[in-house]
Amino acid sequence: VAGISPYSELADEAWWGLLARGAIWQSCAPRLVELHESVSPDIAVAVAGLHLCARRAATQAKNDQEALESAMKDWRSLLAARIGEQSTSKEDRLLLQDLDGLVQGAVATDPFKAILGSLVTKVANVYGEAWRHPEFSLAELPSRLSRGVADPYDSITATTEPGETPLVELWVYPNGLGPAAYAVIPYLFVHELICHVPARQQGEVNNGSVFAEGLMDYVALQFFEDWIGEVNEGLAPAAEMYSRELASMLSSPVKAEGAARRRGHNAARRVIAWLIGGNGRGRAEAVSGVTRLAVELNATEALLARKDGLVVRLNERPWSEGFERDLLAVIERRKPASALL
Amino acid sequence: MKRIRILAAAAALREFTIAELSAYSGANVNTVRSIVNREKERFEEVGEREDQAMGRPAKRYRVRDVEDIRTELEQLEAEVDDVEVAAIEGEAESEEDRLAAVVVAEDALLRSLRSDHLEERQVLAETAQRSALQGLGDLETAAMVEESLIRRAKGIGGVARLAASDAGGGSLDEADFRAAATALGALAETAPGENVDEVLSGLIAIAVRHGELPPVGVVLDQDLTPRDAVPDFAEKEWIYRVVGETGRRIWLQSWAEDLLSHRLVAGLIVHDHDFDEETLGEAISQVSHWHRPTAVISSGEGSRASSIAIRGALFIPSPGNRGVVMGALLNASGSTNISWIEKRRLEKTERLVPRKESVVRHS
Numbered sequence: 001v002a003g004i005s006p007y008s009e010l011a012d013e014a015w016w017g018l019l020a021r022g023a024i025w026q027s028c029a030p031r032l033v034e035l036h037e038s039v040s041p042d043i044a045v046a047v048a049g050l051h052l053c054a055r056r057a058a059t060q061a062k063n064d065q066e067a068l069e070s071a072m073k074d075w076r077s078l079l080a081a082r083i084g085e086q087s088t089s090k091e092d093r094l095l096l097q098d099l100d101g102l103v104q105g106a107v108a109t110d111p112f113k114a115i116l117g118s119l120v121t122k123v124a125n126v127y128g129e130a131w132r133h134p135e136f137s138l139a140e141l142p143s144r145l146s147r148g149v150a151d152p153y154d155s156i157t158a159t160t161e162p163g164e165t166p167l168v169e170l171w172v173y174p175n176g177l178g179p180a181a182y183a184v185i186p187y188l189f190v191h192e193l194i195c196h197v198p199a200r201q202q203g204e205v206n207n208g209s210v211f212a213e214g215l216m217d218y219v220a221l222q223f224f225e226d227w228i229g230e231v232n233e234g235l236a237p238a239a240e241m242y243s244r245e246l247a248s249m250l251s252s253p254v255k256a257e258g259a260a261r262r263r264g265h266n267a268a269r270r271v272i273a274w275l276i277g278g279n280g281r282g283r284a285e286a287v288s289g290v291t292r293l294a295v296e297l298n299a300t301e302a303l304l305a306r307k308d309g310l311v312v313r314l315n316e317r318p319w320s321e322g323f324e325r326d327l328l329a330v331i332e333r334r335k336p337a338s339a340l341l
Numbered sequence: 342m343k344r345i346r347i348l349a350a351a352a353a354l355r356e357f358t359i360a361e362l363s364a365y366s367g368a369n370v371n372t373v374r375s376i377v378n379r380e381k382e383r384f385e386e387v388g389e390r391e392d393q394a395m396g397r398p399a400k401r402y403r404v405r406d407v408e409d410i411r412t413e414l415e416q417l418e419a420e421v422d423d424v425e426v427a428a429i430e431g432e433a434e435s436e437e438d439r440l441a442a443v444v445v446a447e448d449a450l451l452r453s454l455r456s457d458h459l460e461e462r463q464v465l466a467e468t469a470q471r472s473a474l475q476g477l478g479d480l481e482t483a484a485m486v487e488e489s490l491i492r493r494a495k496g497i498g499g500v501a502r503l504a505a506s507d508a509g510g511g512s513l514d515e516a517d518f519r520a521a522a523t524a525l526g527a528l529a530e531t532a533p534g535e536n537v538d539e540v541l542s543g544l545i546a547i548a549v550r551h552g553e554l555p556p557v558g559v560v561l562d563q564d565l566t567p568r569d570a571v572p573d574f575a576e577k578e579w580i581y582r583v584v585g586e587t588g589r590r591i592w593l594q595s596w597a598e599d600l601l602s603h604r605l606v607a608g609l610i611v612h613d614h615d616f617d618e619e620t621l622g623e624a625i626s627q628v629s630h631w632h633r634p635t636a637v638i639s640s641g642e643g644s645r646a647s648s649i650a651i652r653g654a655l656f657i658p659s660p661g662n663r664g665v666v667m668g669a670l671l672n673a674s675g676s677t678n679i680s681w682i683e684k685r686r687l688e689k690t691e692r693l694v695p696r697k698e699s700v701v702r703h704s
Contacts, residue, residue, distance in 0.1 A: 122364050123364070125358070125360040125361050125363065125364035126361070126364045126365065128361060128390070129390075129391075206452065208445070208448035208449075208452070210445055223364070223367075225367070226346075226366070226367025227364075227367060230367075230369055253437050253438070253440040253441035253444055254440070254444065255444070256444055256445070256447070256448040258441070258444075259440070259441035259442075259443075259444035259445045259448070260445055260448070262437070262438065262441040263438075263441050263442060263445050263472070266438060266441075280411070280415075281411070282345070282349060282411070282414040282415060282417070282418040283418060284345050284346050284348075284349030284350075284414065284418065285348075285349035285350075285352045285353050285411070285414060287349075288346075288349050288350040288352070288353035288354070288365055288366070289353040291353075291365065292353050292354055292365065303458075303460065303461055303464065305452070305456075305460075305461045305464040305465045305468070306464055308449065308464075308465070308468055309464050309465075309467065309468040309471075312445065312449075312468045312471045312472045312475070313471065315442065315472070315475055316471060316474075316475060331353075332355075333355050333356075
């Protein structure tokens with residue numbers, strides 16, 4: 001039913017607030033980098049103002065369309081006021097005018113589900129018969145994440161299995177859904193879809209897994225960068241820039257999650273280097289070989305501990321001759337990935 | 342560039358549908374189809390497979406000659422100077438990478454100790470050992486790594502060795518536990534406190550599985566020995582430390598000596614008939630750490646609870662008035678393995694008759 005929150009975790013008002021923010025950021029996607037990077041108070045007011053407009057619109061709306069139109073109208077008034085200020089710089093005025101034009105193209109369709117949907121099609125093709133279609137839920141984070149001093153990415157994702165079907169959950173802190181936080185959502189989704197949705201690891205979930213959060217995340221980043229231009233062209237520059245930053249921020253070696261990510265990425269790069277340096281592969285084929293291997297491993301039913309053990313072995317040097325032989329055989333599809341576990 | 346990616350992905354996949362090759366190469370379906378059609382001498386059709394996204398059959402292709410594609414890729418990529426890969430091949434691991442390897446090792450060890458699945462326990466313990474070694478790196482470069490990181494890596498490796506043997510069904514003796522206790526001592530100086538506590542709990546569980554006492558101190562009058570209090574364990578090697586000026590002694594199995602040095606003793610068992618407050622306080626301060634409460638198992642009055650709590654320890658009463666209650670398994674959060682306590686209490690309460698016999702000891 002139009003106008004009713006499509007998510008059980010979100011009341012109508014909360015949904016409309018997120019819809020308005022997401023739809024407006026999506027319409028302004030080509031300028032999100034400038035919006036986030038600007039240190040001008042006029043631009044900061046425009047960004048913060050969107051949250052106010054979205055909140056106000058959400059309290060008064062009766063359906064999705066009304067929520068978006070009301071937020072757009074208020075935000076355009078705010079933009080117009082800043083554009084009209086004599087103190088506003090020429091550069092800022094141009095950006096604000098551009099935003100005013102872009103926002104008129106905003107549509108009241110669920111931007112989060114649209115991003116996920118376009119990526120699901122891609123990932124389904126990667127996993128083939130091993131793919132499992134997930135359900136999706138959106139919910140509010142009650143407070144900021146505070147992962148670091150400069151963390152503008154107030155959203156997280158998770159994959160759970162409440163029943164037979166995997167569920168991808170996106171948690172967003174509404175007032176933290178700024179330009180950079182919106183821009184990283186495709187990467188967060190690719191991570192869940194590539195790393196977790198089709199994972200067969202006997203039910204174990206572990207955020208310190210060098211396989212699930214490390215090696216597979218390296219692969220997710222490769223796919224994300226390959227796909228983002230096609231699935232969301234306008235968002236691509238901001239999405240690439242901030243997703244790299246987020247991935248780097250999440251790779252701090254101090255905590256188990258970050259250390260796992262770092263070591264998993266390292267393992268992937270070592271295999272790529274070995275394929276190029278020791279086996280005469282070109283870089284592109286080597287990267288494809290590692291992504292294919294990782295995907296096959298992820299879809300292989302086995303203890304997560306075994307997959308983690310393999311990634312740690314990949315970080316070992318030197319590898320034994322037998323291990324190199326098996327690794328090459330699996331990459332060349334002469335043996336199944338399970339031969340390495 | 343798209344052609345390179347498409348050919349490279351085809352060489353890696355060997356067999357593919359157009360949609361699959363599109364997903365792996367990052368090129369759109371039309372570009373992929375166009376290249377596959379244009380270069381059809383490279384590929385052969387090998388039947389159909391359901392397209393997961395579209396839900397309908399799709400043609401499946403196989404690369405005829407991978408080497409042929411590779412030769413061309415080599416030429417196409419010849420101009421690309423891959424700095425990242427060149428760097429990775431020859432480089433020593435950075436200190437951050439080594440720290441990451443050690444943290445991964447620590448997490449694998451904790452997962453191993455938490456697991457009740459034998460295969461998982463063993464695989465994770467072995468993984469912890471490997472990753473800890475990666476944290477240490479080559480001996481030539483180890484000197485450049487911070488001393489605390491080396492101690493932490495060695496600590497994890499030492500406990501992981503014990504955990505792997507335990508999970509692998511090997512027999513463990515006091516020497517193995519002594520080595521693990523020394524390793525845990527090194528870990529206590531370098532790793533986050535909550536991780537140290539959890540490793541201590543795991544070590545206790547392994548000790549109990551192998552018929553050892555947990556690292557619990559038994560406080561006895563100076564004329565008593567462990568043979569009097571815990572005769573089942575009389576043949577074990579014991580050490581003691583004198584409690585202040587009182588002459589009383591804290592006894593524990595000698596393998597746990599390094600744990601005592603690092604105040605990682607999980608609990609005290611108090612022979613309580615005339616135990617004064619001062620002695621109690623002195624004993625607690627010798628084994629207890631401010632952030633790691635030590636449990637005191639005592640047959641004393643309930644009134645002891647507050648004076649024990651004031652000293653940062655936990656009072657666990659032992660019912661009855663028949664003397665020392667044997668044993669306790671505690672972890673740092675103060676929880677106890679009740680079943681073990683109960684079992685030992687039932688076995689021991691009838692046998693606690695003081696005797697004076699020699700035991701192996703050193704201070």
